[in-house]
Each structure stands twice: as structure tokens, then as C-alpha cells.
Amino acid sequence: MRDPLLTGYRALIRPVLFGMGGGDPEVAHEQALRMLQATTATAAGRAALRLLHPGGDPVRIGSLRFDNRVGLAAGLDKRAEVVRGWSSLGFGHVELGTVTPQPQPGNPRPRVFRLPASGAVINRMGFPSGGAEQMARRLDALGVRRGNRAVGTTIGISIGKNKQTPLEAAVEDYLTCFRQLAPHADYIAVNVSSPNTPGLRELQNADALTRLLGELTSAARQADPGDPLPILVKLAPDLTRPAVEQLLAACEHSGISGLIAGNTTTGRDGLAASDLAKAVEAGGLSGHPLTRRAREVLGWITSASDWPVIGVGGIMTPADARAMFDAGARLVQLYTGWIYSGPALVNGINRLRPGR
Numbered sequence: 001m002r003d004p005l006l007t008g009y010r011a012l013i014r015p016v017l018f019g020m021g022g023g024d025p026e027v028a029h030e031q032a033l034r035m036l037q038a039t040t041a042t043a044a045g046r047a048a049l050r051l052l053h054p055g056g057d058p059v060r061i062g063s064l065r066f067d068n069r070v071g072l073a074a075g076l077d078k079r080a081e082v083v084r085g086w087s088s089l090g091f092g093h094v095e096l097g098t099v100t101p102q103p104q105p106g107n108p109r110p111r112v113f114r115l116p117a118s119g120a121v122i123n124r125m126g127f128p129s130g131g132a133e134q135m136a137r138r139l140d141a142l143g144v145r146r147g148n149r150a151v152g153t154t155i156g157i158s159i160g161k162n163k164q165t166p167l168e169a170a171v172e173d174y175l176t177c178f179r180q181l182a183p184h185a186d187y188i189a190v191n192v193s194s195p196n197t198p199g200l201r202e203l204q205n206a207d208a209l210t211r212l213l214g215e216l217t218s219a220a221r222q223a224d225p226g227d228p229l230p231i232l233v234k235l236a237p238d239l240t241r242p243a244v245e246q247l248l249a250a251c252e253h254s255g256i257s258g259l260i261a262g263n264t265t266t267g268r269d270g271l272a273a274s275d276l277a278k279a280v281e282a283g284g285l286s287g288h289p290l291t292r293r294a295r296e297v298l299g300w301i302t303s304a305s306d307w308p309v310i311g312v313g314g315i316m317t318p319a320d321a322r323a324m325f326d327a328g329a330r331l332v333q334l335y336t337g338w339i340y341s342g343p344a345l346v347n348g349i350n351r352l353r354p355g356r
């Protein structure tokens with residue numbers, strides 16, 4: 001059966017959104033965020049949108065409660081600009097950021113490219129960030145505190161390192177972000193998997209990861225010994241199976257609460273012929289070409305461990321989400337699927353029932 005919201009988005013809204021920004025997807029994205037921000041700034045606006053996006057069944061992961069199984073992936077609301085709006089679009093959680101300790105501009109533009117025939121995006125944003133302090137101030141002004149659900153949804157904050165920080169000093173960058181933002185987050189996502197910050201993925205090596213997670217979980221225990229803030233780690237989909245298994249061993253006694261699998265890929269498989277010219281752009285590929293790979297990596301984790309895992313990568317249809325749940329994902333997150341299919345995709349996933 002055709003979904004009128006999906007048909008409407010694809011026929012009417014998407015062409016307008018894709019036409020905005022003079023052909024630069026990032027400018028279009030910024031304009032679309034501003035529109036969303038304005039629409040969801042009032043309680044009436046949010047209530048009207050909520051009628052169209054009723055949400056789904058709640059889920060618990062340890063002490064964390066989610067209104068439903070679909071979240072907004074990191075990178076879409078990098079600077080916490082639409083925080084109040086996401087729950088009225090049907091999302092059960094949102095991962096803000098990735099935020100760096102100090103403000104930084106990211107890579108030169110253009111740095112985001114749509115590959116429409118492939119249902120994909122390539123980006124090399126490189127963590128443009130207003131800095132941890134700016135995000136803390138924004139969340140504070142909205143009254144967002146751990147566990148208080150002030151904006152009606154669960155808030156994760158993805159943290160990273162500044163480009164200029166040498167890898168040997170990266171732990172301090174993550175700790176700075178953690179200290180500034182922990183009071184405003186329901187969980188922290190440790191991003192060691194973006195391909196656009198030189199050297200960042202080396203933090204996925206077992207020794208480096210053990211040290212980083214050890215410092216962060218001990219900061220979380222110090223801040224709240226009775227109920228440390230949950231920490232999740234986001235992995236790259238380009239890891240080999242042995243590397244994933246080593247990494248799981250490194251996580252075993254780390255005190256983290258779960259994993260997110262995964263980020264964009266540096267691979268270029270699965271592109272339509274008409275998009276091959278854009279395949280040469282440096283950066284991480286997301287969307288449809290990533291669907292199978294992301295699910296495979298998630299399956300390696302769920303078959304080798306009991307970690308709760310959030311599945312993200314190439315979820316373009318409710319059937320893709322269903323397959324991710326079948327592979328063991330507890331929750332899913334969307335980025336590129338939301339760009340191509342809009343809020344109807346969130347509704348479609350929320351309508352899935354176990355076994356259907």
C-alpha cells in the first residue's frame with residue numbers, strides 16, 4: 001500500500017529541499033534545519049507535527065529509556081539547533097554532534113555530495129563544531145538535563161577530537177567534551193570512526209581504545225558513582241571481522257554500555273553508473289550502498305557478544321530496519337534514509353511489530 005506521507009515527501013517536499021542552496025546540499029541542509037527549527041519552536045507547531053508522527057513502542061537498554069526504536073543519527077543536528085523538534089517527527093532519540101572541545105570550521109566547502117541514483121551521500125565535513133561549551137549552553141537554556149526528558153526525547157551526544165589535537169593527546173579532548181556535556185546527555189557516543197578527521201580511526205586499535213574508554217568510564221563513575229552516565233562506542237563499517245573481535249575484547253571490561261554500528265564507509269561499492277563521477281570525491285559514503293555491509297558488521301558483534309547495539313547505515317526502508325532488528329539491533333538510527341524518504345520512513349519503522 002502506498003504511504004501518502006512518503007509519496008507527498010518524494011513528489012512535493014524533496015524536490016524543493018534538493019533545489020535549495022543553489023545546488024550545495026550543505027546549504028540546503030542548513031536552510032531545512034532553520035525551517036524545522038522555526039516550525040517546531042512553538043508547542044502548537046510541535047503538537048501539529050506529532051499528529052502526523054505518532055511514534056512507536058518504548059524500549060529499554062539498561063537504565064536508558066527510549067520512546068521507540070528509531071533515532072536520528074549523529075551529524076544531522078551537529079550543533080543542537082532543532083533539539084525540541086525531533087520527538088514531534090517521531091524520533092525516539094537523537095544523537096547530537098559530533099561536537100569537538102574547541103570550535104572548529106571543519107573542511108573547506110563543498111564537502112557534501114548527493115548521489116541520488118544510488119540513494120547515497122558522500123561527506124567530508126570533518127567535524128564543523130561550535131565547540132562543547134556552546135552546545136552545553138544551548139542545552140542548558142532549554143533546560144535539558146540528564147534523565148529529565150525536557151525536550152520529550154532521549155538525548156545522546158556524540159563527542160570527538162579537534163583536528164589540530166595530536167592523536168597522543170586525543171583522550172584529553174574526549175574528556176573535555178565529556179565533562180562539559182555529561183550533565184546534559186542521557187548517553188555519550190564516542191566517535192572513533194569518522195573517516196574525515198585524519199588518524200581518528202586509529203583510536204579503534206585495541207590499546208588506544210582500552211585507554212580512551214578506561215578514562216571516560218572512570219570520569220563517568222567519578223561524576224555519578226551510583227548511576228554512571230552510559231557510554232556507547234561508534235565503530236566504522238570498514239573493520240575486518242578479526243578487528244571487530246579484537247575491539248570487542250578491548251571493550252569487555254571497559255564499563256561501556258553498548259556499541260553503535262556504524263559510521264560512513266570509505267568504500268565505493270554499489271554505486272549507480274550515473275554517480276560514478278562523484279565517487280572520486282574524498283569522504284565517507286552513506287545510504288543504500290552501505291545497507292548490507294552495516295548489517296553484516298552489526299551481525300558480527302551481536303553473534304560474538306551480548307552488547308546492546310544500535311544499527312545504523314543504509315536503512316532506507318522499513319524492510320531494511322526490520323533486517324537490522326533481525327540481525328540483533330536493539331535500536332536503529334537514520335541519516336541518509338531520512339534525507340531521501342523524510343519522516344514517512346520513521347513512521348514506517350515505528351509501525352513494524354516484532355515478527356512482521
Ligand SMILES: Cc1cc2nc3c(=O)[nH]c(=O)nc-3n(C[C@H](O)[C@H](O)[C@H](O)COP(=O)(O)O)c2cc1C
Binds near residue numbers: 076285290313334
Ligand atoms: C553529512 C553527514 C555528516 C555526518 N556527520 C557525522 C558526525 O558528525 N558524527 C558521526 O558519528 N557520524 C556522522 N555521520 C554518519 C551518520 O551518523 C551515519 O553513521 C552514516 O551516515 C550511516 O548511516 P546512513 O546510511 O543512514 O546515513 C554523518 C553522515 C553524513 C551523511
